[in-house]
Amino acid sequence: MALLEIKDLYASIDGNEILKGVNLKVNKGEIHAIMGPNGSGKSTLASVIAGREEYEVTKGSVLFEGKDLLALAPEERAREGIFLAFQYPVEIPGVSTANFIKASVNEIRKHRGEEPLDAASMMRLMKEKLALVEMDKSFLSRSVNEGFSGGEKKRNEIFQMAVMQPKLAVLDETDSGLDIDALKIVANGVNKLHNEENAFLVITHYQRLLDYIVPDKVHVLLNGRIVKSGGKELALDLEERGYDWIKEELEAGAPQNS
Amino acid sequence: MSKDDKIIQEVAGSEYKYGWVSDLDEDRIAPGLSEETIRFISAKKEEPEWLLEWRLKAYRQWLKMTPPAWQNLDIPPIDFQAISYYAAPKPKKKLESLDEVDPDLLATFEKLGISLEEQKRLTGVAVDAVIDSVSVTTTFKEKLGELGVIFCSMSEAVREHPELVKKYLGRVVPPTDNFYAALNSAVFSDGSFAYIPKGVRCPMELSTYFRINAAGTGQFERTLIVAEEGSYVSYLEGCTAPQRDENQLHAAVVELIAFDDAEIKYSTVQNWYPGDKNGVGGVYNFVTKRGICEGRRSKISWTQVETGSAITWKYPSCILKGDDSIGEFYSVALTRNRQQADTGTKMIHLGKNTRSRIISKGISAGQSQNSYRGLVSINKGAENARNYSQCDSLLLGDRCGAHTFPYLDCSNPTAQIEHEATTSKIGEDVLFYCRQRGMDEEEATALIINGFSREVLKKLPMEFAVEAQKLLAISLEGSVG
Numbered sequence: 001m002a003l004l005e006i007k008d009l010y011a012s013i014d015g016n017e018i019l020k021g022v023n024l025k026v027n028k029g030e031i032h033a034i035m036g037p038n039g040s041g042k043s044t045l046a047s048v049i050a051g052r053e054e055y056e057v058t059k060g061s062v063l064f065e066g067k068d069l070l071a072l073a074p075e076e077r078a079r080e081g082i083f084l085a086f087q088y089p090v091e092i093p094g095v096s097t098a099n100f101i102k103a104s105v106n107e108i109r110k111h112r113g114e115e116p117l118d119a120a121s122m123m124r125l126m127k128e129k130l131a132l133v134e135m136d137k138s139f140l141s142r143s144v145n146e147g148f149s150g151g152e153k154k155r156n157e158i159f160q161m162a163v164m165q166p167k168l169a170v171l172d173e174t175d176s177g178l179d180i181d182a183l184k185i186v187a188n189g190v191n192k193l194h195n196e197e198n199a200f201l202v203i204t205h206y207q208r209l210l211d212y213i214v215p216d217k218v219h220v221l222l223n224g225r226i227v228k229s230g231g232k233e234l235a236l237d238l239e240e241r242g243y244d245w246i247k248e249e250l251e252a253g254a255p256q257n258s
Numbered sequence: 259m260s261k262d263d264k265i266i267q268e269v270a271g272s273e274y275k276y277g278w279v280s281d282l283d284e285d286r287i288a289p290g291l292s293e294e295t296i297r298f299i300s301a302k303k304e305e306p307e308w309l310l311e312w313r314l315k316a317y318r319q320w321l322k323m324t325p326p327a328w329q330n331l332d333i334p335p336i337d338f339q340a341i342s343y344y345a346a347p348k349p350k351k352k353l354e355s356l357d358e359v360d361p362d363l364l365a366t367f368e369k370l371g372i373s374l375e376e377q378k379r380l381t382g383v384a385v386d387a388v389i390d391s392v393s394v395t396t397t398f399k400e401k402l403g404e405l406g407v408i409f410c411s412m413s414e415a416v417r418e419h420p421e422l423v424k425k426y427l428g429r430v431v432p433p434t435d436n437f438y439a440a441l442n443s444a445v446f447s448d449g450s451f452a453y454i455p456k457g458v459r460c461p462m463e464l465s466t467y468f469r470i471n472a473a474g475t476g477q478f479e480r481t482l483i484v485a486e487e488g489s490y491v492s493y494l495e496g497c498t499a500p501q502r503d504e505n506q507l508h509a510a511v512v513e514l515i516a517f518d519d520a521e522i523k524y525s526t527v528q529n530w531y532p533g534d535k536n537g538v539g540g541v542y543n544f545v546t547k548r549g550i551c552e553g554r555r556s557k558i559s560w561t562q563v564e565t566g567s568a569i570t571w572k573y574p575s576c577i578l579k580g581d582d583s584i585g586e587f588y589s590v591a592l593t594r595n596r597q598q599a600d601t602g603t604k605m606i607h608l609g610k611n612t613r614s615r616i617i618s619k620g621i622s623a624g625q626s627q628n629s630y631r632g633l634v635s636i637n638k639g640a641e642n643a644r645n646y647s648q649c650d651s652l653l654l655g656d657r658c659g660a661h662t663f664p665y666l667d668c669s670n671p672t673a674q675i676e677h678e679a680t681t682s683k684i685g686e687d688v689l690f691y692c693r694q695r696g697m698d699e700e701e702a703t704a705l706i707i708n709g710f711s712r713e714v715l716k717k718l719p720m721e722f723a724v725e726a727q728k729l730l731a732i733s734l735e736g737s738v739g
Contacts, residue, residue: 050694054686078696090691094709100695103705107696143709160695 001066003028003199004168009060011048018044020224029196033210033235034203036221037243042203043087046172050084051077079111081167085157085174091145097156098140101126101163108164129162133189151182158189170201175209187212207239220246286345286475291338293317296444299344303413306420316433316443323437329600330629330661331569341507343445345475398462408453409464412480415451422453426484430513430550438509439546442478449479454489463719465494476507485520487553492523494722505568507542514549516556518580522549523559525718527726530566537596540568547574551583559586561717563726568597573631575604578612585614588714592730593626602632607640616647619711622658629661636673643673651681652710704731
């Protein structure tokens, strides 16, 4: 059974149809990259998986470990093991990062029928994962993302992901706005967390992240549909040739899977 | 209605947790207010003649006064003859120790989460417990006595320390200060009295727990705290009341006096019964609180977390008379359902180099109305006075209101005054972010509100900060049984 299986998914926002029949299957242990030009529906796909309510699913299905994901509230999806690293993480004034993560971890534990973590174990867990993204423990006492630089916000996302250990992590343009050092830290975090039991869906605009996170599969999302899938070399093709040749192929009626 | 609105409506409309009534044998007088009533109260409390006269003077003045009408509140007319002005749990014999306290009374406080037992020592809090009109017990009197700290009920202070009461009562809030203060001066029944002698740092939090129990009564307590030169005290009051369909009047007066280099920290967690979802019942909380920084370098700090009461009318203020004195006001006021609050502060700068700081956080939900009203007054002689005010409002849903009424009165050109104000709604983005991390909407809302209020909550003594945080969460969650 696939970890995530998306079938013929249509979704719209404010009456505008953005996703127009997406099909995607992600197995445990895999890293998938979704690439595409601006406005092709990449972030919409991430939002629909996470359960953002502004988006209306008009057709199709999304199964997560065989369960109907679309029937679940966003927090239930999170508790089931879906994590979204936000493209634009929000600031929460007055709420320390430590408190925020504590609330989050304990909700997920409760869902699994586990006791809340005691303060010492919680602190140990956080400190261990901080090291992974090369963040100082002073981050924990700062309000969530408040006054963080763009790079710090993205690292905070990866840090939270490391603490929560999701089954499926969706990275929504986590590389945008990152300098090369921060990019390496983020990629390194992902690589260390990746194992045979989880999967990653890396949404990106640029190929450069994929120099560090090597995907098993690369998909091209164009105008609300996955129009081409391939191995990691597809990303290099895209880098070199852009998206126009795919559009041309499409118009010429070429096969969509290489 | 969208799902979000529904959840906000649910969380904003949760049940009151302290609405039960204790079955106490009550000693109370028939409703009505006259000179006779006042004589009765005074006699009941075995008061000296001067105090009776003081009360009667206030009463005669009150008769000529009219209720204030400038506030942004819709207050139904109050029939002052329909209120019983004295109710006390029996028995009336003087208590020698906690062992003699009515077990039902102790149980009442246990239920409120306030242990009056001596093990409370461990938490370092001395408690004065006031039910309806009387103080039922004060803990740790002896320990405090060793340091010369007096902490007792107002009735006891009148008996045991008449010279202090006579000297300071009404000094900050004169009997005829305003309509409700005059009423309180006439009929006040009990309250707490604290006196910290020169140079003493009070080793524990002093705390008073107020509870209205009897039906048809008002509560009119009077609190007086005097901090002599170089002393320090931190005082906390908490309040709850049973759930009743009638409105109950609570008109208290609190006076604080700080001499040279003294500091008084006064914290309130106010959770009187707020009325039901439709605005039926609830306490009218019309309170006059004022402190004077009499001495140089003295400091008075008010911190309040206001979640209860149907109507709140309350402006804890500081008169900064001593040079270099400091006044602070930190407030979180949460209103929901049909609650109304008009609350804020007055900072009156008289002395040189006086400083004041106002941090107000208003949270409105349901169909409530929440107003901040504050005055910063810099008098002619207040050279180099400074004030900083920050008023933030957070709205939940679209049927509530938040209002800010800042008044500024500056007569000295050397003053520096800053005022910042914001109004915001809880963003969908923030809620979604929290939910994506596994929190449900109620928990996320509570977290965001606690964050919003943090600057104020962190001013509370540690053990109460936790309580206040829970109270804010409980006030919003639908999970209270």
